[in-house]
Amino acid sequence: MRYNKIRKMDISNGPGVRVSIFMQGCSFHCKNCFNPETWDFKSGNEFTDETINKVLDLADKDYIVGLSILGGEPMHPNNIKATTRLAKAFKEKYPNKTIWVWSGFLFDRDLKDKEVLNYVDVLVDGQYVDELHNFTLKWRGSSNQRVIDVKQSLKNDKVVLLDEEKELVGV
Template sequence: MAATTLHDFAAGETDRGPFIPTNRSNNPKAGQWTNRMSHNMIADYKRFLMTDGEGIRCSLYVSGCPFHCVECYNKSIWDFQAGHEYNDALEAQIMDDLSQSYVQGITFLGGEPLLNTGVLLPLARKIRERFGHTKDIWCWTGYTWEELMRPGETQDKLDLLHEIDILVDGRYIKDLHDSLLQFRGSSNQRIIDVQKSFAAGEPVIWSKLHDQERFIPEIYGKDRAAGEGNDSISAE
């Protein structure tokens, strides 16, 4: 299969965020991609996870992404028509799941959430109306914060951003892959406190950021070799 041709549609533009432009994905101009690309399709919905943000969460994966990051782990849902259409039954399930006291919040992933605002913006507003800020909203996006703040970007993206608590921004860049990163795949990506960033006028990193220093299997292996974690008692 031929390799995907990638483009920098904003060639010459500066200050687009860490490592942007990159030759490992498409790079859009402000407002080039919009919710009109969306078919309101959902690739997956997963309940009660601990991998897509802080605490126990529900995760909604929307379909469609034109960034086309090299070695994207969700390449199967680049197609905006993948999956099934968002519906009232799914929304009712999401609301019921979020009502559980042990669920901290919901995470929007994809695909590209900020190109599926027709689904996610009304949902986010309903979550705020019902739960206020007792449930938090996380979102992954291929856009950088700086790209979203550019003049000419579509208002619906900013409207959704105002409903979000934590944004994980930036393309996945395979050359910067690091398995020790918390909730990110490559080191250019940031975990941003959205509301503090709006107040500061610049990206503010999430205060609970804590990347690993060593692989857990490596730590475990060395501890076992040193005799730690061995609870067996030998007979004398």
């Protein structure tokens, strides 16, 4: 399991100031992907316990409101174990900070039974579709992608989109 990079203060991926980590490896290869350097599963850095500790340390500041996990593909079979370990450790240490994850896999078709979702607040799901690109969309690149309230979706056993008002305070 490998990751591409960690940002200690990210204001573009999710609400507020967040720590973000980009996992390494994605097999979707969407046309005009924003991050093709994350496709190669062999590139980047090894993901270890130290990586988790680094993320936890970076988030240990009042102005950091949460963690964003992007890619690459955090939910690819090669990466989901690391994503789960990181998300679990983060939620145990920071139950009041949010976790947002971006994935090309779909909540209802691929992910709803995965352990990792127990620790995730918001999932932006679906592959990027260049023909559906719209720069006015918030938190997503193409209109097929969905910004999902994971806790409400698991509770109701159906996809519940994130309430825009809640989004302002980060769920």
